[in-house]
Amino acid sequence: MNNTMTNRMKAIAIAAVTLLSSTAFGISAMTTSNDIQASAAAVAINQEMAVKEKITGYTADLATSGIKTITFTCVADYDGSFSWGFGINTDVDPDYWEEVAEGEVTDIEEGVPFTVTIDVSDVSLQYNPSDSQWASHYEFRDYYSGGDGYITVVSAEANAGETEETTEPATTEPTATDPDATDPDATEPTGETGTDTTEPTTDPVTPATGDEIAEGGVFTGYWANYAKSGIKNIAITFTANFTGTFNYGMGIGVEKSPYWYEWDATSKSWIDTEGGKVDAEGTSVAVEEGQEYTIVFDTSKYALSYNPETDKYPGHFEFRNNYGGENGESITITDVEANSSKKSTVVEAEPVEPKDEHALSKKDGSTSANPVSGTFTFVDNKDGTGTMTATQARQMEFADAPYTLTRGYDEEYYAMEGIKWVEGTDPINSHKFGYNQFGLTGVGESVVIESLTATIQSDAEIKEFMYGGGLNVNKDSKSDTESAKAAKGATADENAGYWYNDMGEDKISKYEEKGVEFGITPCYGYYLSAEDGQQLGKYFSVIWDVPEA
Known part of the structure; x- marks a missing residue:
């Protein structure tokens, strides 16, 4: 693999909150593994757990x-009640995890088996095998088991009591469409994709819609959920939640190299972005609040990837809200249809000016603009070699010993005051994670950090949340904000360096007044507000995208 470091990573600088877990997204080589056979019977566990423990x-x-x-079959060593919680890996960004349910079983008798059945039918599960590097797992937790009692989890079983039915998939003829009905018009692919000439075979799965997509957010669809083959177009219908200009982006996964195309508004064609080296221009359209619009994308000249959603490299498409008006608002997906007879109803508007990428962002704090786990690229180097990247998640949990972060106390404060900070004793507004804590090696060579996700818990309801981060960079590189400050005597440590850090606009101005010349303009961080529809409160997750160098 021949990746180069783009100086990307994230950490969190937050106020009076607790970090419970963290997930880093790193680039690594693609690997494959064989699926294990489905088990028709219960899986034996025979493991004890007490209060606050899990299996x-x-x-x-x-x-x-x-x-x-x-369904979990359990036995208690006491009479009374049992409170439980359950979480499981999913295929959904950004956390790939969902806390599905919690509940209580009453009138338990000592030594008498009982069952807990958890409905996961509405959850898009991940099925990576147990011997893979990113094995998909679940957690069954003991919240209360009679004080000093314990529960023995005897077994776990999927779809207990259900009878497996086998049916032949129904097939339908493709719906004839008016060639002028699809907008954008497709052009011949530049890579070795080939044209999909197969007849469409519909899948009984009806993908969920009704998703509200915030500015910076993505709607991900999986081709195999709409048809097994032969998709000639995809129609996306949405309702605008604001009046103004909406800018969207669209990408499609195909079967062969280059594996991914983006719709480009300038050329009005699908283009190969060469793994992100080439930018595709988003399309701006005029919208009115409450009105419904349809965009039809012609895919008839492309052999799409129909790898299922459960595959390690699923065939999918992404529809993005690049710009939601002046206030960064949302749209709501109301319908997605393959081989549709609908026509596009949007009217193009003047292209929008990009927002200041360094400004405090009001984007959805639970979505990432950088590559996320499950995405991959392949670039032909034209010399008999190719560069392949795959983005995967690495998670570290420390809920039993969380980090408490306190606003107003940073490393610079202690340095300026001449105080030696003591970990675990003195308050601090950030925490540094080592790459090795995520099991990562080769960072900066074959591994690029794209983002960091943190789970936050607070004793009080959070209505506004500001955070940012930093990471190690090459000494005296343009991203080294600390060596730039040290060069002008603007930091307590004259040897400072090897570090990029987000900082507020006021701090940037202060340093520039002292003659500091930053190689790049540091990002200001992120600002989330419950008034803007962000999901905050006492327990939530946020993502910090590593900025471009």
């Missing part, structure tokens, strides 16, 4: 697809 199992050990319920 962990692998989803693919229960079944490799189609899990609707998971």
